[in-house]
Amino acid sequence: MSFESAVNRKAVDLAKLSVEMTTSAGSGHPSTALSLTHLITVLMYKQMRWDPKDPWNKASDRLVLSEGHAVPIVYAALCDQGAMFIPLGKDRSGARPMTRADAMTLRAIDSALDGHPNPDLGVPFFDAATGSLGQGLSVAAGIAAAARMDKLDRNIYCIIGDGESREGQIWEAADFVVDHALTNVIPIFNCNDLAQSDYVSPQQSYQGLAAKLAAFGFIVRIIDGHKPTEINNALNELHVVQNGQRPLAIVARTVKAGARLMNRHGQARHAGQERQDGRHPRRAGTHRQGSWRWRLQTQWRTEGRRDQGQAAGGGQ
Ligand SMILES: Cc1ncc(C[n+]2csc(CCOP(=O)(O)OP(=O)(O)O)c2C)c(N)n1
Ligand SMILES: [Mg+2]
16 A cells, blocks of 8 residues: 555544544534644654653654644544553553543543643643643743753654644744754644634735744745645655754645534534535635735735745745
8 A cells, every 4th residue: 555545544544533532522623633634644653753652752752732622633543553541540550552442531521531632641642731822832842952952862743723823932932943953843833724713814824824934944844734745755854954953844734624514613513504605715715805814815825826835935
């Protein structure tokens, strides 16, 4: 089986499991989880060096899920790989591989499977409790700086939402990463065009984020976050980047799946209440014609066609 088909197949399995989990919980953020299916699959099955049986290993790569609400897709991958899980009331000595039954307890009051990453409660795969948006890149930068002091060769991947990137702390952390040439931090922006209740502002568009990151001093790669080979190739550039001083940032264009079928709370729209224009939001005319948002969006769409797949800011 080709790499592309293997990732696609696994991504579908993980997507199904994460939707089953949020359905069983009756809450959660299924559409965000679905926008990360391929990115998480390539990261957790191909790129990251980690051991599901030993999440405490000091040498393993780390994932900081800054947009913590997307966690069901990571839980699905942990469950699929039988990663260590600590049931409620136990400590590290009671850790055991996570099962599908554990996954189905997502967000239950007596479950260690929190609605957001929580290393203290159940999931030692994570280093930090995230979910309060804006904090993850600072955490990633701290772990990366510590790894460098300890002479540990580990990469810290950090996934940030496009709406989340409105938070100023993201950009303070970006400054720090560039200032300290922390090429072992890899910020990945999940650009699904949507935040919780509306489209992201033009300032958080994928083009806007790519331009800002390039201006901050990152080497930026814009990719289709649902194309396994594109994701993998971009992450492979890390090896080249790590010989230099400028860190790599990835801007992944993704689809907040189910946007047509779910309301803003992630609940299914009733039959007949789907988006009436029948189009995906990315292609839909989302703003009133002639408005400033509409003008910016139209301009960026034209530019987007020109620069799609190209490096923003150029250079190595
Ligand atoms: C500091 C903070 N403010 C508000 C929220 C509530 N919240 C959870 S998800 C979300 C939307 C974030 O948008 P984005 O990063 O694009 O994630 P997506 O909607 O694509 O899942 C918000 C506002 C939060 N978790 N933390
Ligand atoms: Mg978003």
